[in-house]
Structure formats: structure tokens, C-alpha cells
Amino acid sequence: MLNLSPLLMHAPGAPLEVQDEGLLQPAQELLDVDGLRLRGPLEWELTVVNTGGDDDFVVEGSVRGTAINECRRCLTDVDTDIEASFVYPMRYRPSDQPLVLDESLEDDDDVLVFGAPEVDFAAFLTQMIAIEQPLTVLCKPDCLGLNEEGVNLNEHPELVPEAVEDETPESPFAALRDIDLNA
Template sequence: MRYKTLAQLQRPHERIVCEIDHPAPAGTGVDLRGNTVGRVELTNTGKTIVARGNIAGQGVLTCSRCLREFPWVFDVSFVEHCALRQIDDPAVYATGEDEEDPIPIVDDELVDLTELIRQMIALEVPFQPLCRPDCRGLCQKCGAVLDEEQCRCGADATDPRWAKLGELLEE
């Protein structure tokens, strides 16, 4: 995700467009498959660099309830403040408290969008992934995947909170 457009972008009021079709960056917290595709427009406003873009891709997540893997797709639009600073400069990430820290997009003499794309994908990853919204998860006793198989411990495994509801439904 490196582009030979740094000199141009350093000039105030310049705008460049980066087409993206690259393997996903590492460190997003998710198992990504195939390329991340999209388009990012970088504008030097004279004061800062604004990145406006859209990226899409796919990967595999693990359901937080049943622990099965399931396919995940993302398609995200964003507007972010960036800075013409080296992405491997630790000082850029030092504060950790300010969410508004601009994202560095320079690697040596090249514009490098790896860190920007990594952060945009990482923000999209659900905190508690679910294979489907009402995934029934695992049986607390026998570990059966309840969406997939008959629980091996039968009625005994019924959560007492639901037992009452079961009685009502049977009436």
C-alpha cells in the first residue's frame, strides 16, 4: 500500500487518489482473506492531510458464543486526519490518550496507507462477534453447539430462568 506520490502530497492544496487492491495489513485482530480493495483520496488542506475513502474486504471471525468460525465482510467509508510522518516513528503513537491523533502515512520517501487501512479495519471488527444475532451458543454443561446438535444432557441442562417460560409455552 505504498505510493510514489509523497512530493506531490507535500504541496498545500494538492489532492491525490490511491487505488487499493492489496493483501490486508497485519495487526487488524482478525483473520483476513484475500485482498482489501477500495480507494482513498488524500487532500493536503494546507494545515493537515485529510483521507477520505472506502475499503472493503473479507475474513473469518470466531463467534463469541458458540466458538465456531464464520465468514465476515466489511465495507467501510471513512474520513480521517493523517500526518506526513513516518509510520515507524514510535512518537506518533506515544500519547495513546488522544483519539484524534493523526494517522502517519509516510514510509521513507513513499506514501504508505498500511497503518490507515489497518486502523480502519480494526475499528470495524465487532467487539463480540456473533455468527448470527440469536446464536444459541454452547451448552454450559456438555459443550454441545446448540445451533447444530441435540444437547447431550437433555432437560437437565435447561437454564432455570427459561424453565418457567417452557412451562408457559407447553400450556
């Protein structure tokens, strides 16, 4: 929660900037929306600046956390440290709507629209981490993966099929050699 009411006072001497930082443990439904699993809370910092207009602001900040994804070969959990930095224009439109990233407004700029001075950034910060997740992860570069029975071969390397001895490129017709014509 960030209280932006000081920025909305428009009084002489009112602050032009609100800054805060903290830890966020996103609610499970927020994680589910973004398909995100986290190791520990997110560490965030936000600065909202009044850019001079009555309802125009800019938010600048960063969020850090550790996402958990499955290794694409062996499906064990892999931690990935993620840091996301962002700058967005913000606009105040009094309503009972939560903070929303409006991508339909003027130009190509996405605008964060908030409806009340008390702004809950939890969904936004969670989304910023989610979009920085790696598309796929490996637990290690030479992960052996699972065999056909679902056994993790990293834990049972003795089950790894014998490696092909000759890995030099062969003629494309070499593969035909192994075709069972009686099949």
C-alpha cells in the same frame, strides 16, 4: 503504497491531489497486531489532498473487507462484512518512520504523520477494519451453543436438554423450591 511525491513538489501546476485504489492482503504480523482474521483481501480507496500549507494534507478514504470472528456461543467462524470510512489530517515530517497515527498532537484531532513520499498504508487500513469489528457475533440468533462436553448443539439438537415448560415469571422464592437442603 501511495506515492505522494507529486504533492510535495510545490511546483506551479503540480497536482493538489493523489488518488488510488486497490486490494490489500495484510501481512500476518499486521493481522496479529490487531487480532484480526480476514476472508480475502481488503478493498481500499484513498485520496490525499494538499490543503495549501507546505506540509499539511488531508487523507480521505474507505476500506472494505470481511472479518472472521467466533460465534460467542458455539465458537464456529462467522463472517462479518465491514466497511470503514475515514478522514484524517496528514502531516509530512521527513524521517525513516512508517506512517503513524499520532494522537498526541495539538487539539483533539488525530494526525497521520508520514516520513517519506512513498507511504505504506497497509497497517493503517488494517487497523481501520479492526476497530470496526463487532465486539461479539452470533452464527444465528437462536444458536444453541455448546453443551458441557463441547458438542455443538446446532449439529446435534437431540442433545439439547428438555426446555423448561413453564416460562412465566415466578415468585423469587420459587427457586428455593429446588434447593437441596441436604447438600
